Amino acid sequence: MADRFANTQPSLSGPASSGFSITPNDATDLAETVRALYVGGGGNLSVTMLSGEVVTLAxxxxxxxxxxxxVRVRATGTTATDIVGLV
Incomplete structure (x- = not known):
């Protein structure tokens, strides 16, 4: 399949080119740092940011x-479901 943007430098403001399902875990970082998170089922989301800060979004x-x-989606404090990491 042709990709007319194959020679374009990716940026954080551009669209994601890959994604992966996330199971919240208090001890394990994600396979790679994400540029965005998709939340399929609403609720609270507790994450460890790239800076190391833990933030809970209600x-x-x-x-x-x-x-x-x-870098991590934490199980403690997360009630949201169907979370996908976008990279």
């Missing part, structure tokens, strides 16, 4: 795409 709506540079 009442995230289902279908949200959050532009976060996160």
């Amino acid at each position: 009442n995230v709506f289902a279908g949200s795409i959050l532009p976060l540079r996160a």
